[in-house]
Amino acid sequence: MLNGDELKLIKDAIKGEASAFGLLYDRYHVQIYRFVYIKTGHREEAEDLTHQVFLNAWKNIENYQHKGFPFSSWLYQIARNQIIDHYRTKKTNISLEAIEEVETDEDSPHKKTEISFEIEMVKMAIPRLPDEQQDIIVMRFVEEMTPKEIASALKKPESTIRVLQHRAIKNLQKLLKQQ
Amino acid sequence: MDIEKILKQLKNIAPDKKYAENSRLLILASKKSETPKFKLASMPRLTFRNIFETMRLTATVGVGLFLIVVFLGGASYINKTYSPISYEGLDQKSLVAEADEINRSIEITLREISSLDQSNQQAIQTIGDISKNQPVSSTSTPNSSETSTTAATQEIENLLIENPQKSNIDATLEKIAN
Numbered sequence: 001m002l003n004g005d006e007l008k009l010i011k012d013a014i015k016g017e018a019s020a021f022g023l024l025y026d027r028y029h030v031q032i033y034r035f036v037y038i039k040t041g042h043r044e045e046a047e048d049l050t051h052q053v054f055l056n057a058w059k060n061i062e063n064y065q066h067k068g069f070p071f072s073s074w075l076y077q078i079a080r081n082q083i084i085d086h087y088r089t090k091k092t093n094i095s096l097e098a099i100e101e102v103e104t105d106e107d108s109p110h111k112k113t114e115i116s117f118e119i120e121m122v123k124m125a126i127p128r129l130p131d132e133q134q135d136i137i138v139m140r141f142v143e144e145m146t147p148k149e150i151a152s153a154l155k156k157p158e159s160t161i162r163v164l165q166h167r168a169i170k171n172l173q174k175l176l177k178q179q
Numbered sequence: 180m181d182i183e184k185i186l187k188q189l190k191n192i193a194p195d196k197k198y199a200e201n202s203r204l205l206i207l208a209s210k211k212s213e214t215p216k217f218k219l220a221s222m223p224r225l226t227f228r229n230i231f232e233t234m235r236l237t238a239t240v241g242v243g244l245f246l247i248v249v250f251l252g253g254a255s256y257i258n259k260t261y262s263p264i265s266y267e268g269l270d271q272k273s274l275v276a277e278a279d280e281i282n283r284s285i286e287i288t289l290r291e292i293s294s295l296d297q298s299n300q301q302a303i304q305t306i307g308d309i310s311k312n313q314p315v316s317s318t319s320t321p322n323s324s325e326t327s328t329t330a331a332t333q334e335i336e337n338l339l340i341e342n343p344q345k346s347n348i349d350a351t352l353e354k355i356a357n
Contacts, residue, residue, distance in 0.1 A: 021206075026203075030194060034193070047194060047198050050202070055205075055209060058207070058209065115185070119188050119189065122189070137186065141182075141186035142190055169182060169183075176180060
């Protein structure tokens, strides 16, 4: 849910206050980068696309309409469209070398290695899912957004989101077993 | 493999700090789009401030146009009234009429010259003819034709002095010509 503080920032940003939008950027740029990175698998592409997402958001902030959901829902919509446009013009393959190693919370080196390997496997499998399932996987399990927030971001009914979520996990398990 | 646990680990993914700082600066420095994509959705609200601003702008433009017109009109009037240069001669019609007049006068002059030239030639011819008939003063003995011409001339002079009648004069002139 959108809190009062964020609503004020959005209103100020709509008026043209760059500092207000800067605070919104600070709040959401890591989240959006992560979303884009997991879907594309490329660091540089993720940086470029994330930059474009926020640039478009700043330029079109007047078009934002508050509907009671977090500002991130609107950002995710822009990010999804940006990725679709990107792949429409340029087809890229995921490079194993480009995938960066993700830090784990495990202490033991053995466990760390095992988890890192599994993380890499999951990162490679996610982009092979259909677009909508990718989005739900990242939003629901990585960013821990509520089904209601995901429904707002993807412009789908909440019930559909739950069905898609279940389907996404099943497909991901299949892909990981194949690998 | 606990997929959900692994997926939560992906939350550690983060962008490079330097990239994030640069991106933020660039974005905030860029100007926002001034033209709205969807005009219907972004029509300006009718507030008193907007109306006042519109009226002020209209008035400024109107005053500016009025001043331009006044300036141009005044400049034109001053130029006509006080300008030392007369532009009457520059009227195209009068120029053409003037040229025609000059042409006519030139033609008249040329005709006059031509007629004078013709008369001149006739006079020269006549003088030439007369000089052939007139005796030339010299030491040589005058011949018979010269003598008869001299007598005829004397006769003419006598007639003119005594009895200047036309018939007598015509007869005498015929004698001279023969």
